[in-house]
Amino acid sequence: MSAYAEKPLPPSLYAETAMPPPDLGPIAGEARATVAVIGGGITGLSTALHLAERGVDVLLLEAHQPGWGASGRNGGHVNPGLKPEPDEVEQHFGELGRRMVRLSYGAPEALFRLVERYQIRCEARQAGTLRAATTQKTLAGLRALAAQYEARGLQATLLDPDAAFAATGTRRYRGILRDPSGGSVNPLGYARGLAGAALAAGARIHAASPAVSLARTAAGGWRIETPQSAVQADRLVIGTNGYTDDLWPGLRRTVVPLWSGITATEPLPQSIADQIMPGGGVLYELGSVTVYYRLDVGRRLLMGGRCGLHEMAGPEGFGYLQRYATKLWPALRHVAWTHGWNGQLGMTADHYPHLHEPEPDVLIALGYNGRGVALATAMGAIIARRIGGEAEETLDMPITGIRPIPFHGLWPLAVQGRIAWGRLRDRMGL
Numbered sequence: 001m002s003a004y005a006e007k008p009l010p011p012s013l014y015a016e017t018a019m020p021p022p023d024l025g026p027i028a029g030e031a032r033a034t035v036a037v038i039g040g041g042i043t044g045l046s047t048a049l050h051l052a053e054r055g056v057d058v059l060l061l062e063a064h065q066p067g068w069g070a071s072g073r074n075g076g077h078v079n080p081g082l083k084p085e086p087d088e089v090e091q092h093f094g095e096l097g098r099r100m101v102r103l104s105y106g107a108p109e110a111l112f113r114l115v116e117r118y119q120i121r122c123e124a125r126q127a128g129t130l131r132a133a134t135t136q137k138t139l140a141g142l143r144a145l146a147a148q149y150e151a152r153g154l155q156a157t158l159l160d161p162d163a164a165f166a167a168t169g170t171r172r173y174r175g176i177l178r179d180p181s182g183g184s185v186n187p188l189g190y191a192r193g194l195a196g197a198a199l200a201a202g203a204r205i206h207a208a209s210p211a212v213s214l215a216r217t218a219a220g221g222w223r224i225e226t227p228q229s230a231v232q233a234d235r236l237v238i239g240t241n242g243y244t245d246d247l248w249p250g251l252r253r254t255v256v257p258l259w260s261g262i263t264a265t266e267p268l269p270q271s272i273a274d275q276i277m278p279g280g281g282v283l284y285e286l287g288s289v290t291v292y293y294r295l296d297v298g299r300r301l302l303m304g305g306r307c308g309l310h311e312m313a314g315p316e317g318f319g320y321l322q323r324y325a326t327k328l329w330p331a332l333r334h335v336a337w338t339h340g341w342n343g344q345l346g347m348t349a350d351h352y353p354h355l356h357e358p359e360p361d362v363l364i365a366l367g368y369n370g371r372g373v374a375l376a377t378a379m380g381a382i383i384a385r386r387i388g389g390e391a392e393e394t395l396d397m398p399i400t401g402i403r404p405i406p407f408h409g410l411w412p413l414a415v416q417g418r419i420a421w422g423r424l425r426d427r428m429g430l
């Protein structure tokens, strides 16, 4: 086994609660495939599943195990939309923008139907996404977004402060926009379920198999080397997001691999759980420094937000989020925080997910800006359509060039500065 095989899953709650992983080993010897996919997160797994559904011979290489990256560590929020709002997307992209809006706002519904179709055991609950405003400014933004929903016939309800209190058990919010199409999954269970569905559809998936080099073959395809083997493939897909290395020139510098962390409580007494989001669903705040949370099926509160810029394990390093939660719901004072973990997600400079085709037989997708659960699932389907022969003009995402971010190496400094500035702004109610 290579050194990569030993890199364990982070000690997240999901490592204890998700369905067991499929039995996968490292690739050995020489192999051939029509399409080789690098990265076993939602992007890679959804691509493999959608290709296998079309009868394409696909082989996926994952450095650790499916869901090891952000896909198995995230908040489990299945959120609609892109980071830029619909009006802005349509201004930027015109008719394509309208399709991008439709795709991204329809992505949660597509995910929940996929879970149903493959009977994926991942605690899926379509109980809504709540976007919460903590300031006058974010409330104005929320109202504007509600108008954009209405103009497009998308469903959402704007909750006033009393309704927001009833929905969350805290008086913190000046308003909430509730989109019923969102919801939650156990993300590691979802990733493993996608892997299981892809395997059943005929895909080959290898864990502990990092791609360490890429080269053109004399026949015009690709040779991908892992520490113990080599794969020859006609086409290549890369879905490595916040864990992107230097395999493809310049790609690592196109995303900021931002850290986000989650801390979870013990199962809450029913009386406390009943106060917090009695309608279920998932919530994220629209402050300058994002906080997001939900209750899981075991009545644990999962609070997510900023964290240290390094791997963290255990609840101790998440005092900020725990204190914040206790401010929202003082009843949490005597509750134990049992878990804490974090991971890296891909942020892009323009806040859009990126789909690249640097060569006619290579597709790369990354940079979901914290919305990859639904969007990376949708991206996998788009990649399969493109490989199936669809014209670029008919895809619901633009294919763009690989553009490294200037001064990329300075991102940790920029992030720390932004967090400090954002917290100050939030405190001042700006």
Ligand SMILES: Cc1cc2nc3c(=O)[nH]c(=O)nc-3n(C[C@H](O)[C@H](O)[C@H](O)COP(=O)(O)OP(=O)(O)OC[C@H]3O[C@@H](n4cnc5c(N)ncnc54)[C@H](O)[C@@H]3O)c2cc1C
Binding pocket: 038, 039, 040, 041, 042, 043, 044, 061, 062, 063, 064, 065, 066, 067, 068, 069, 070, 071, 072, 073, 074, 075, 076, 077, 078, 079, 209, 210, 211, 212, 239, 240, 241, 242, 243, 244, 245, 247, 259, 260, 261, 262, 304, 342, 343, 344, 345, 346, 365, 366, 367, 368, 369, 370, 371, 372, 373, 374, 375, 376
């Ligand atoms: C703490 C946290 C909370 C989040 N919360 C949410 C949320 O609630 N909702 C939401 O929509 N999004 C959320 N996100 C973002 C979301 O998790 C990501 O957008 C999504 O998982 C991206 O999936 P991916 O497959 O592109 O990348 P990843 O899941 O990161 O997968 C990339 C994979 O590539 C593998 N890899 C890298 N290099 C190689 C190589 N050379 N060879 C083989 N394999 C390689 C890695 O091992 C990894 O498994 C969160 C992210 C984090 C970290």
